[in-house]
Amino acid sequence: MPELKPEQIIALLAPVVVIQIGLLIAGLIDLGRDERRVRGGNKVVWALIIVFVNLLGPIIYFVAGREDG
Amino acid sequence: MTGLGALLRKELLEQWRTTRLPLVVVVFLLVGLSSPLLARFTPEILKAVGGSQFQIVLPTPTAADAYDQLAKNLGEFGALIAVLLAMGSVATEKERGTAALILVKPVSRAAFLISKLAAIATTLGVATVIAGAGAWFYTLVLFEPLPVGGFVAAMFLQWLALVAYAAITFLGSTVTRSALAAAGLGVAAFIVLGILGIIPVVGTYLPTGLGAPARALALGLGHVDALGPMSASAGLIGGLVVISWLAFRRQEL
Numbered sequence: 414m415p416e417l418k419p420e421q422i423i424a425l426l427a428p429v430v431v432i433q434i435g436l437l438i439a440g441l442i443d444l445g446r447d448e449r450r451v452r453g454g455n456k457v458v459w460a461l462i463i464v465f466v467n468l469l470g471p472i473i474y475f476v477a478g479r480e481d482g
Numbered sequence: 483m484t485g486l487g488a489l490l491r492k493e494l495l496e497q498w499r500t501t502r503l504p505l506v507v508v509v510f511l512l513v514g515l516s517s518p519l520l521a522r523f524t525p526e527i528l529k530a531v532g533g534s535q536f537q538i539v540l541p542t543p544t545a546a547d548a549y550d551q552l553a554k555n556l557g558e559f560g561a562l563i564a565v566l567l568a569m570g571s572v573a574t575e576k577e578r579g580t581a582a583l584i585l586v587k588p589v590s591r592a593a594f595l596i597s598k599l600a601a602i603a604t605t606l607g608v609a610t611v612i613a614g615a616g617a618w619f620y621t622l623v624l625f626e627p628l629p630v631g632g633f634v635a636a637m638f639l640q641w642l643a644l645v646a647y648a649a650i651t652f653l654g655s656t657v658t659r660s661a662l663a664a665a666g667l668g669v670a671a672f673i674v675l676g677i678l679g680i681i682p683v684v685g686t687y688l689p690t691g692l693g694a695p696a697r698a699l700a701l702g703l704g705h706v707d708a709l710g711p712m713s714a715s716a717g718l719i720g721g722l723v724v725i726s727w728l729a730f731r732r733q734e735l
Contacts, residue, residue, distance in 0.1 A: 415625075
């Protein structure tokens, strides 16, 4: 197992962090659009799902949450 | 099968325009990248969290742990995403009336169903390739290289298992008018197949049975008999498509 320097570890972690935060922000921006209609009609619930359901939250919203998605 | 090509193009375009394809690819990439990282750093994280009170000595992680973590994450998150993709595929179109609008055109019902499942399988396939590539590269950097050919074959088996879960949910989506009921069937099948998978002989021929040959292939553990489990899962998917068609062909839309 190769030894890694801290900066190498950070370089490996960066894409993971960027993707996770990117998914969360993309989900919230899409949810915040005025014309966006969501399943069940309650945007607050979907915001909570996007933020708190680890990893799957944004994808549950994008695939199953949007009325026209 | 009238109109299959046109319907398949429509479905693939829909996977792209509704952002399902890019989104699933991104989530699978996240799974692929984070699995070797978790395998490598879990002992250090536990040590840091536990401090001096943490007395358990964990073995040094290996490339096999990285693959096991990937297989576990793909088997859980991947299967749930397969269920999510398939749950509304037919049910929502029936509910909204768009299925009836499409089927007045010169396209067969079989083509309508096959194009939908093929598009879902394509999305899962592209995502599995990306997850596999990411995981292979991170395993190379964090541990050691895994055999490329075996790893590709392992990803194919993982994909086949995901398509099987999608096909089960797809049947639910075809039979009912509720995407939630279809998702319920998919999740129930995931649990039941997980339990049945423990039974030695039966388990080999279920989608869960693809895990063992996939692991052996990915880690290059010698001769692997993947043909039986692979044929069984492919047969299951084919059977589910036929049952979906039998249910759908005379259905009132």
